[in-house]
Amino acid sequence: MIxxxxxxxxxxxxxxxxxxxxxxxxxxxxxxxxxxNAAMLSDPGTARFIAAVQAGHDRDCRLA
Numbered sequence: 001m002i003x004x005x006x007x008x009x010x011x012x013x014x015x016x017x018x019x020x021x022x023x024x025x026x027x028x029x030x031x032x033x034x035x036x037n038a039a040m041l042s043d044p045g046t047a048r049f050i051a052a053v054q055a056g057h058d059r060d061c062r063l064a
Contacts, residue, residue: 005034
């Protein structure tokens with residue numbers, strides 16, 4: 001689980017495009033995304049897929 005931000009700490013403001021379709025919204029991350037993301041990653045059924053992607057990415061970075 002991701003710990004809460006320390007008092008006085010701020011997230012970087014990320015700007016970018018917002019793309020919306022009938023079924024999807026793509027937008028930059030915001031502070032309100034931290035808790036839902038932590039909840040998603042704490043679910044073993046979900047995290048096992050994400051961990052596999054991260055492991056492959058780490059492997060690829062070491063080979064580069």
